[in-house]
Amino acid sequence: MKGWQYRWFILSPETGELHYFLSESEKTQKPRCSIYLAGAVIAPSDEDSNTFTVNSATGDMIKLRATDARARQEWVDKLRAVTEMYTRAIASSHPPLPPREHSSNARNPVAKLEVLDAFANCREQLAKVEKHNTALSHSIETSSLNLDPEVLVLKATAHTTVFTLNQCLNILYQ
Incomplete structure (x- = not known):
């Protein structure tokens, strides 16, 4: 798909999920998609300073584009923090x-x-x-x-x- 479309995402640290909505007005409804972040890899893209990917442990992948480099870094940092928290929680309850x-x-x-x-x-x-x-x-x-x-x-x-x-x-x- 060429170009980018605005979408609404909500990061839920309480559940360890990233919820996807078509618009902000939908956020009171059921999300169109939810990605559980435990074990996910959040990776900034090399193509520009605004894009990044969320690769879930289940194999799902979404490519996102923030409005600018600072917003991308904020999203990446917050997504990684939640990912790490839930990944560590799973690891601590399942010793190697x-x-x-x-x-x-x-x-x-x-x-x-x-x-x-x-x-x-x-x-x-x-x-x-x-x-x-x-x-x-x-x-x-x-x-x-x-x-x-x-x-x-x-x-x-x-x-x-x-x-x-x-x-x-x-x-x-x-």
């Missing part, structure tokens, strides 16, 4: 599975310890990266470049990368 033992390593406790050490090292490195990412975000937010579209893309990409790496490590650990 113990690591699988491969037949070649099943009788070798040293190999199993090496794998666990490797995961611990990865988690440690990711914790350092998260601290650097937080510092980067803070620097951007307090600088005069906080509205520069390219800097906002950098901030969003860094956040998405760290989030994705954490998710990948959790999957590998399971």
Whole structure:
């Protein structure tokens, strides 16, 4: 579809959902669509400084365009906050599975310890990266470049990368 059409979205932190309506006047009715955000990936688009995508854990994807770069960053930040809150809630109620033992390593406790050490090292490195990412975000937010579209893309990409790496490590650990 060419062009963009105005639509109304409501983020519901209470339920962890993003609700879609054709217009603001519809918001008192049942939403046309609702996307549960637990496990979703919110990613700014490379095509311009206003668009971003919401990729749900179920495979649903919507592409959105904010009015400007600042509005996009506000939406991305809020969507990610709700996503992370519900993803962590699910993860805390479902602890990770113990690591699988491969037949070649099943009788070798040293190999199993090496794998666990490797995961611990990865988690440690990711914790350092998260601290650097937080510092980067803070620097951007307090600088005069906080509205520069390219800097906002950098901030969003860094956040998405760290989030994705954490998710990948959790999957590998399971």
